[in-house]
Amino acid sequence: MLYNTEENCNKNILIENRDTSKAKRQHDIDTSSCCKYTQPGNSTERLCTFHGCRVVIGNQIKNVVHLVHSPIGCAYYSWDYRSQSYGYGFTTGIQERDIIFDSEEKLYDAILKASEEFNPDAIFVYETCIPGLIGNDLQGITKKASEEIEIPVIYFDCAGFKGATQNEGHKIANRQLFEIIGNGKEEFHSTPYDVNVIGGGSSVKEAKIIENMLSKIGIRVLCSFTDNATIDKIRVMDRAKINIVHCTKSSMYLAKMMYKEYGIPYIKGNFFGIENCSMSLRNIGKALNIDKDKIENFIAENLERIKEKLELYRENLKGKRVFISHGAQRVLNYIDPLKNDLNMDIAGVATYFGNEKNYKEILKKIPKETVVLDNPNSYELERAIVESNADVVISDNHIRYLVHKLGVPFVYGRGGKKSYIGFDGFINFADEVHGAINSKIWKLLNN
Amino acid sequence: MGGVLAVLGIYRAFPLVHGSQGCANYVKNTLAKHFKEPVEIATTGFYEISAIYGASDIIESSIKNILENRNPDLIITMTTGLSEITGEDIQRELKRITENIHEDYASNNGTYFVGVSTPSYKGTHIDGYNNTLKEIIKTITEKNKNKNKELGKDTLKSDKINIIPGFVNPGDVKEIKSILRKMNIYYRLLTDITTLDRPLRLPKERFPKCEATVRDIEESPNSKSTLSFGMEGIDGAKYLEDLGVPSYNLKFPIGIENTDNFIRTLSNISGQEIPESLWEDRGYAIDAIVDGNDVLRNKRVAIFGDPDKVIGLTNFAFEMGMEVVAVLSNTETSYFISEIKKISMENNGKITLFEGSDLYQLHNYIKRRPVDIIIGDYRGRYIANEERIPLLRVGFPIVDRYGYHRKPILGYNGALRITEEIINLLIESSENYENLSIL
Numbered sequence: 049m050l051y052n053t054e055e056n057c058n059k060n061i062l063i064e065n066r067d068t069s070k071a072k073r074q075h076d077i078d079t080s081s082c083c084k085y086t087q088p089g090n091s092t093e094r095l096c097t098f099h100g101c102r103v104v105i106g107n108q109i110k111n112v113v114h115l116v117h118s119p120i121g122c123a124y125y126s127w128d129y130r131s132q133s134y135g136y137g138f139t140t141g142i143q144e145r146d147i148i149f150d151s152e153e154k155l156y157d158a159i160l161k162a163s164e165e166f167n168p169d170a171i172f173v174y175e176t177c178i179p180g181l182i183g184n185d186l187q188g189i190t191k192k193a194s195e196e197i198e199i200p201v202i203y204f205d206c207a208g209f210k211g212a213t214q215n216e217g218h219k220i221a222n223r224q225l226f227e228i229i230g231n232g233k234e235e236f237h238s239t240p241y242d243v244n245v246i247g248g249g250s251s252v253k254e255a256k257i258i259e260n261m262l263s264k265i266g267i268r269v270l271c272s273f274t275d276n277a278t279i280d281k282i283r284v285m286d287r288a289k290i291n292i293v294h295c296t297k298s299s300m301y302l303a304k305m306m307y308k309e310y311g312i313p314y315i316k317g318n319f320f321g322i323e324n325c326s327m328s329l330r331n332i333g334k335a336l337n338i339d340k341d342k343i344e345n346f347i348a349e350n351l352e353r354i355k356e357k358l359e360l361y362r363e364n365l366k367g368k369r370v371f372i373s374h375g376a377q378r379v380l381n382y383i384d385p386l387k388n389d390l391n392m393d394i395a396g397v398a399t400y401f402g403n404e405k406n407y408k409e410i411l412k413k414i415p416k417e418t419v420v421l422d423n424p425n426s427y428e429l430e431r432a433i434v435e436s437n438a439d440v441v442i443s444d445n446h447i448r449y450l451v452h453k454l455g456v457p458f459v460y461g462r463g464g465k466k467s468y469i470g471f472d473g474f475i476n477f478a479d480e481v482h483g484a485i486n487s488k489i490w491k492l493l494n495n
Numbered sequence: 496m497g498g499v500l501a502v503l504g505i506y507r508a509f510p511l512v513h514g515s516q517g518c519a520n521y522v523k524n525t526l527a528k529h530f531k532e533p534v535e536i537a538t539t540g541f542y543e544i545s546a547i548y549g550a551s552d553i554i555e556s557s558i559k560n561i562l563e564n565r566n567p568d569l570i571i572t573m574t575t576g577l578s579e580i581t582g583e584d585i586q587r588e589l590k591r592i593t594e595n596i597h598e599d600y601a602s603n604n605g606t607y608f609v610g611v612s613t614p615s616y617k618g619t620h621i622d623g624y625n626n627t628l629k630e631i632i633k634t635i636t637e638k639n640k641n642k643n644k645e646l647g648k649d650t651l652k653s654d655k656i657n658i659i660p661g662f663v664n665p666g667d668v669k670e671i672k673s674i675l676r677k678m679n680i681y682y683r684l685l686t687d688i689t690t691l692d693r694p695l696r697l698p699k700e701r702f703p704k705c706e707a708t709v710r711d712i713e714e715s716p717n718s719k720s721t722l723s724f725g726m727e728g729i730d731g732a733k734y735l736e737d738l739g740v741p742s743y744n745l746k747f748p749i750g751i752e753n754t755d756n757f758i759r760t761l762s763n764i765s766g767q768e769i770p771e772s773l774w775e776d777r778g779y780a781i782d783a784i785v786d787g788n789d790v791l792r793n794k795r796v797a798i799f800g801d802p803d804k805v806i807g808l809t810n811f812a813f814e815m816g817m818e819v820v821a822v823l824s825n826t827e828t829s830y831f832i833s834e835i836k837k838i839s840m841e842n843n844g845k846i847t848l849f850e851g852s853d854l855y856q857l858h859n860y861i862k863r864r865p866v867d868i869i870i871g872d873y874r875g876r877y878i879a880n881e882e883r884i885p886l887l888r889v890g891f892p893i894v895d896r897y898g899y900h901r902k903p904i905l906g907y908n909g910a911l912r913i914t915e916e917i918i919n920l921l922i923e924s925s926e927n928y929e930n931l932s933i934l
Contacts, residue, residue, distance in 0.1 A: 086516055086540040088553040089560030096517030119576050121496070121615035125521030128874075128894070136855060142616050147580065177515055177577035178616065181546060208515035209542050209577060426535045427564050430699070446524045450533035453699045493697060 085212045090425035093373075093446065094400045096208030098122060100217020102174045103129050104298055105225070106204065108252070108274040109282070113138055113168045117155050117186065118176035122208070130250070138162055142178055152184050159193040159201060169279040170200040170228075180207025200228060200279065213401035215297065222302040228279065229306070230286045238287040241266055241336055245292045245317070246273045247299030250462045254469045258294075258319055261470050265329065265338060265346050273299065286310045290335050292317040292328075297377035297406075319469045320477075321385025322351070322358065350471040361478040362391045368485060369395035371438035373421075373429065373447060374461050376402030376410070382442065382461065383413045390478055395436040398424050398443075426450060440485050455493045457484035496522050497623025497662055498573045498613040499536060501631070504660075504686030506708045508631075509567040511537045511557055513550070513585070514575030528894035530665070530691035532703075537561055541577055550578060555592045562596070562606065567702070568709040571609045571631060573623075579614035586610050607709065609634045619826045621727055621801055624662045628686060629730040632712055636738065639713045655681045656764060657718045657735065661727030661747070662801060662891065663905065665692035670903040671748075672706070674758065677772050680765045683711040683718055685731065692900060716740055720764050724748075725803030726828065747803050748905050750811025751780060757906075776907035783911050784815050787918035792816035794921060797861060799823035799854065799871040800890045802831040804904070808870055808889070808913075809835065813842045815914060820866060823849035823857050854878060868920060885920035887913070 086092045095103075103126050107114055115138040116123035123139030140158050142151055159171055173190050186203050194201035206220045245258055255275035262269055270288050271281040285306070291314040293303045303314035315335055317328040326347045333343040370392045372379050376399040386392045394414045398421035399406070410420060419432050426447075433441055433454055440457045441447075451458040459480050463469075468477040499522050502510040512519040519538035526534045539557045541550060554572060561570055574585050589610035596608075611630040613623045658675070660668050668689050675682045687707035693700065715721075715735060721742040723732040732742040743764070748757035754777075762769050784791070794817045798808050802824040812819045819838075824831050827850060839846040849856055858878045861869075869875045869886045873893045879886035893899040903909035 085542055086538065087556075087560060088540045089511065089537050089557030089564075090540070091519070091523070091535040091537045092516055092540075093520065094516045095520050096515040098515075099517050099521075119615035120619070121521070121576070122517070125525055126517075129521070129524060142576075144614075144617050147616060177575075178580055181577065181580050208517045209546055212542065213516075425537075425564070426533065446520075446527055447533075449527050449531050453533050453693075453695060455695065455697050455699075493695070 086423060087425075090423075091427070092400070092423055092425055093429075093444075094423055095214045097210045097214060097217040097220070098174060098176055098206045098208040099126060099129070100211075100214025100298075101204050101206035101221040102126050102217070104214065105218060105221035105274050106172050106174065109172075109277045109279070111169045111278055113162045113166055113171045114174065115140065115155075115158060115162060115171055116174045116176065117151070117179050117184075118142060118174075119178065122176045136166075147178065147182065150184075151179065151182075152186075152189055155184075155186070156189050156193055159190070160197060163197040163199065168199065170202060171197075173201060173203045175203070175205050175207050177208045180205070180209070202228070215401050215403075218298040219301050222299065222305070225274075225282060226302060226305050226309075228282050230310070231283045236284055236287060239268055240289060241338070242268050242270050242288045243290050243292055243332070243336070244271050244273060244285050244288045245269055245294060246303055246314075247293060247295030247297070250275070251467070252276050254463070254467050254473075257467055257469050257473060261319070261329075262332070265333065265343055267332065267336065267338070273302065286312070288312055290315060290332070292332060294318065295377045297375060297401075318381050319473075320381045321474055322354075322389045322471065324381070324385060325471060325474070326351075354471055354475050357475050358389070358478070361475075361482055362389075364482055365478070365485070366391040367393060368439040369393050369437055370481070371396040371398075371433055371436055371441045371443075371456075372461070373398035373424075373441065373443040375400060376406035378461060380406065380409055380413075383410070385474065386442075387413070389474065390481070392481075394418055395438040396432050397421070398429060398432065430454065440481055442481070455490065457487065457490060459484050496525070497620030497625070498571070498611055498627035499526070499623075500620070500662055500688065501624045501627040501686050502569075502571045502573075503534065503690055504688040504705065504707055505569060505631070505712070506687075506690070506705050507567045507702045508569035508571060508709070509535070509537065509561055509565055511539065511554075511561065511570055511572045512575060513539045513554060513557075513572055513578045514541050515577055516540060518575045518577065525892055525894070526691070529892040530900050531897065532691045532693065534691070539572075539578075541575075546577075546581055550581065550583060551588045551592070554588055555595065558592060558596060558608065565701075566606070568605060569607045569609065569631070569635075571611060571627065573611050573613045573627065576614045576616050579612065579616075585612055607635050607638060621662060621803075621826045624727055625730050628659065628728055629734055632685070632715060632731045632734055635709065635712045636716055636735075653681070653714070653717050653719070654765075655683050655718045656761070657683050657685055657715050657721035657732075657740065659685045659721065659723040659728030659731055660687070661724045661803070663688065664891070664900045664903070665689040666901045666903040667905040667909065670906040670908055673908075674773065674906055675761070677770050678758070678761055678765065678767045679770075680761060680767055683707075683715055685712060685715060685728070722760070722764075725806070726830070727801075727803055746810075747807040748909075749804065749807030750814050750910055751777065751784075751907070752814060753807055753810060754906055754910065773907070776911075780907040780910040780914065783914045783918075787914060788816055790918050790921050791914075793818060794867040795820045795865070797821040797823075797857060797866045797869045797871075799849075799857060799869075799875065800825065802826050802828055804890055806831065806834045806838070808904070809838050809846070811910065811913065812870070813838065813844070815917070817917075818844060819846055820844075820864065821847045821849065821857060821860055823852065823854070823871075858882075867924075868917060870917075883924075885924045887917055887920060889913070 117140045119142045127137030140155050190201040190203040206217045255272035259269040271285050291303045293314050306312045318324040379399050396419040441451045442459045442461045448458050466476040467473045499510045502508050516538050519536045523534050523536045539553045593608045609631050611627045684707045687705035690703040690705040693703045716738040721732045721735050721740050724747045736742040746753045748754040796812050796817050796819050798805050809819045872890045873895045875886045889904050
């Protein structure tokens with residue numbers, strides 16, 4: 049049931065986690081080859097640097113014109129990539145003649161026009177492959193435009209070909225947005241319980257749930273970066289006492305930069321799962337010197353409310369096999385709750401752009417026979433899901449239909465209509481997993 | 496996008512997008528969300544290093560990788576803005592690579608390699624479909640001609656008709672097939688996108704099935720004639736015409752008149768009578784339009800989408816007694832303008848025409864001059880929600896509803912479906928439950 053290493057040596061099944069005499073033992077598995085460039089010809093689930101910058105981080109910031117300096121394709125597909133994003137999509141719509149005769153003027157006009165028509169707080173200009181390759185002076189244009197319209201015009205040098213994965217785009221977005229921090233209004237009143245949540249959930253809704261939960265124990269979130277962020281909120285991020293880093297993959301850089309520049313310490317926080325959520329609240333409380341009883345009471349209150357339901361799900365999901373395919377951070381966040389809170393077994397893991405450190409952490413958490421795929425192509429993913437006998441697959445929407453065609457239940461890991469964050473959110477999640485596995489339709493498939 | 500759709504409509508064909516990972520994945524994501532089916536698109540993984548040192552080695556290893564993993568009958572390499580701008584000549588590269596590969600994989604002589612230039616800064620998905628299909632037909636028929644010469648074999652002319660369905664949904668292709676079968680016409684579909692609407696039966700198919708095969712394309716020059724719709728696929732039809740296959744370019748069979756014309760043309764080419772069952776279908780569609788006349792007439796419509804479908808839908812809306820007030824095409828063509836002007840004149844209507852513009856402009860127009868219904872893809876929902884106007888979802892992409900890829904807009908059945916949906920949407924939007932009184 050496991051892969052032959054020789055056969056797959058350069059097909060991106062880089063990690064093999066098995067316990068036969070021939071294969072490598074778990075402790076000396078070579079994880080250094082992961083997070084490298086995609087094997088040419090693969091139908092990968094990975095995305096480009098531009099995506100990491102524009103969709104994952106930039107796009108969530110409200111009241112900003114997100115202007116993509118690209119042909120129509122890059123702007124259009126990224127605009128509705130995550131269905132939660134709402135608002136107009138802006139592009140300079142590069143045509144063949146613009147490549148020949150320079151598109152700098154076009155971009156400048158677009159910035160001025162967008163600012164006049166929509167009156168935004170700022171304009172973000174995203175570079176794509178074509179201007180990246182031509183070498184347009186976007187820095188100069190955005191600077192000039194910013195002086196003209198008197199709002200920040202921020203330029204992201206995130207051409208798609210630049211990094212091996214979208215992770216490079218996260219770095220670029222973090223670096224550029226860091227520049228805005230610290231220009232807040234003077235009359236801002238800070239409290240000893242101000243924090244930032246960096247790299248929160250994946251939607252405004254999740255950010256608000258975290259903000260709400262923290263407010264119940266007396267903590268004020270200055271900015272949920274970037275799920276519920278505006279330019280003004282980002283500006284005052286430097287007034288926080290600590291940073292809570294939720295997704296270390298997309299936002300650790302920012303936390304580190306803020307520590308260096310403003311001396312704001314950061315702690316990791318993970319609000320997915322019962323144990324994780326309780327632990328994170330305790331850690332945050334400790335860091336901010338909040339009364340211990342207050343936090344324990346809050347946790348106990350929540351546990352009491354969901355106890356009955358949780359027991360039921362634990363009972364029914366015991367021993368069910370789950371396959372997780374997500375970004376490395378989400379995989380890491382999900383393994384423990386699935387194992388400990390819901391009693392499930394991990395059938396397999398796939399990530400698109402985990403690094404060596406991520407994989408080492410993942411390997412520690414899962415049993416030895418488990419398949420781990422790094423940047424799988426559709427074919428490898430298909431095989432792994434079938435051969436691992438998964439009862440349910442948790443992943444992003446783009447492999448939903450592949451999983452369904454294999455006759456395996458699927459749960460969208462980011463949460464669609466319902467949120468999976470927090471205590472009640474985890475019950476939503478368990479409900480989805482339970483519902484997916486127990487739908488009657490799967491029994492009718494084989495006839 | 497258009498190119499990929501043409502490739503996916505051929506059995507055992509595999510698309511390879513020569514560009515950054517995002518280029519392949521964005522297209523894959525949109526297709527999967529619309530069709531609710533798994534889609535495989537390979538990427539060559541174009542990184543900074545390829546931009547500097549050239550990318551021929553990654554194309555070569557991509558093709559080898561696909562051959563080893565999937566072994567398709569046809570691999571189509573499509574360029575992107577990124578790879579195109581480095582000034583590389585995909586045809587020349589591919590020729591060199593193909594020679595290398597045929598030496599390496601002697602047993603693999605069957606696979607065709609096609610290269611198409613489809614940069615995103617040039618045209619839209621409609622052009623992509625058109626160009627890609629033409630290149631596929633060109634490459635395959637040229638190779639095949641040489642092969643046949645070597646074998647000393649003269650291929651036989653057949654009675655089959657080539658059909659190029661265009662950038663349409665599986666439901667539309669099924670409707671075309673059903674019309675052809677009812678008329679007892681033998682056909683070769685040159686793309687059949689029903690690959691993206693497959694039943695769930697285990698185990699999963701390696702390649703989704705459809706009726707358009709590489710063999711069909713090989714033999715397409717032997718057909719009696721070629722039918723294509725609008726500008727979608729016209730270049731492929733013209734290429735086949737140069738090989739001696741007469742081609743007919745029709746309007747999309749949307750609505751009664753255009754479907755009549757399509758069926759009449761089929762009857763003329765094949766010599767087959769129009770069967771009773773099609774007259775029945777026509778009768779059903781007309782019955783529905785007549786029954787809903789009091790709901791439909793004088794209603795103001797805005798239509799947006801691909802130029803050829805907008806032309807067809809505009810014509811059909813007038814047939815239903817509606818008044819088209821604004822149309823928007825996503826692809827710039829002079830022929831679209833003249834067609835719409837013609838329809839406008841014929842119907843004494845005053846159609847406001849947006850060409851190569853965006854939905855924001857259409858929205859501003861609708862704010863000033865309200866309409867009763869919008870016809871277009873799912874992106875119209877932002878206007879529809881804000882202005883509280885119903886939206887009839889047609890075309891591509893529709894990612895926020897299920898099953899629309901199965902619903903035809905072509906043929907009498909497509910006309911019937913559109914009529915029923917428009918009537919119901921209009922009734923729903925005029926109903927006000929708050930003011931209903933039970934007594």
